[in-house]
Amino acid sequence: MLGWALLFFIVAIVAAVFGFGGIAAASAGIAKIIFFVFLVLLVISLVAHAVRGRRPPL
Numbered sequence: 001m002l003g004w005a006l007l008f009f010i011v012a013i014v015a016a017v018f019g020f021g022g023i024a025a026a027s028a029g030i031a032k033i034i035f036f037v038f039l040v041l042l043v044i045s046l047v048a049h050a051v052r053g054r055r056p057p058l
Helices: 002-017 021-052
Strands: none
Touching: 002 021
């Protein structure tokens, strides 16, 4: 998911360089949303891992 955010960020930069303001703004917005979704899922994953802990060996 972080790769997708990076891809949209690169698309936004390229579009901005070539003067496509609308496409650049849309791509930057999508990249922000995907990045924040990634951060939320990362935090949820870390909390779930910490709460679950390790199982005792059999």
